[in-house]
Amino acid sequence: MAFVFTDIKEGMKYLCRDGRLIILIFFGAFFWLLGISFYIVLSDFAGKVWGFTSLMPLGLIFSLLGGGLVTGAVLTGKYGDRVKRNILYTGSVLMLACGIIVVAVVSSYTAASCTVFFVGIAGGAFLAPINADIQKITPDELRGRSFACKDIIMNATMIAPIPVIGKLTTFIAAREMMLSVGIGGLLAGIFVAWQSVKLNAIQEFAREDR
Numbered sequence: 001m002a003f004v005f006t007d008i009k010e011g012m013k014y015l016c017r018d019g020r021l022i023i024l025i026f027f028g029a030f031f032w033l034l035g036i037s038f039y040i041v042l043s044d045f046a047g048k049v050w051g052f053t054s055l056m057p058l059g060l061i062f063s064l065l066g067g068g069l070v071t072g073a074v075l076t077g078k079y080g081d082r083v084k085r086n087i088l089y090t091g092s093v094l095m096l097a098c099g100i101i102v103v104a105v106v107s108s109y110t111a112a113s114c115t116v117f118f119v120g121i122a123g124g125a126f127l128a129p130i131n132a133d134i135q136k137i138t139p140d141e142l143r144g145r146s147f148a149c150k151d152i153i154m155n156a157t158m159i160a161p162i163p164v165i166g167k168l169t170t171f172i173a174a175r176e177m178m179l180s181v182g183i184g185g186l187l188a189g190i191f192v193a194w195q196s197v198k199l200n201a202i203q204e205f206a207r208e209d210r
Contacts, residue, residue: 060113061112061113061116064113064116064117064120065116065117065119065120065123066120067117067120068116068117068118068119068120068121068122068123068124069120069121069123069124069127070120070124071120071121071124072092072120072121072122072123072124072125072126072127072128073124073125073127073128074124075121075124075125076088076124076125076128076129077128080125080128080129085129086192086196086199087196088125088126088129089126089129089192090189090192090193090196091122091125092122092123092125092126093122093126093185093188093189093192094186094189094190094193095118095119095121095122096119096122096123096126096185096189097182097183097184097185097186097187097188097189098182098186099115099116099118099119099122099182100119100179100181100182100185101179101182101183101186102115103115103116103119103182104179104182105179
């Protein structure tokens, strides 16, 4: 048991030093939050809003979500190098947030199905560059203890939203929670977009000074 605490302590050190790890943790936590929220809301809609008596229509929605993820990843792999990475991240976050809001407020199964597919595309476009970054880890780092320590911290942080979401559903309606997640993601996307524009302006100004 002692070696586990030692690894956690070492992992916390890496967390403070490795900006890439912090970014991956936040992305992972966000997608856990998003995935759990979708599951709760769609399950709630299945019985209360759409009046499903069978799980087959709900399974179709998740199939569309998975198809969208694959489509987004393929499109990003094919055409992603034509846009800057920060634009790709910002656009996909904004698309995700708008999709969540639409799913939260509509009662139409058809509209929700179409929206979920495009949300999946945005999710695939968002995850593809992150996976590329993960693959840049050197083989020595991947096999070594340092990566194991990092992995403990990252996995723990990514799983943390699960009990939080479970607790929230005991006193917040699923639709309201989904709408809040969507609005929060939209505001975060706008903030990231503003910061990206600001950073690009600073870089352009620095080039002109040279």
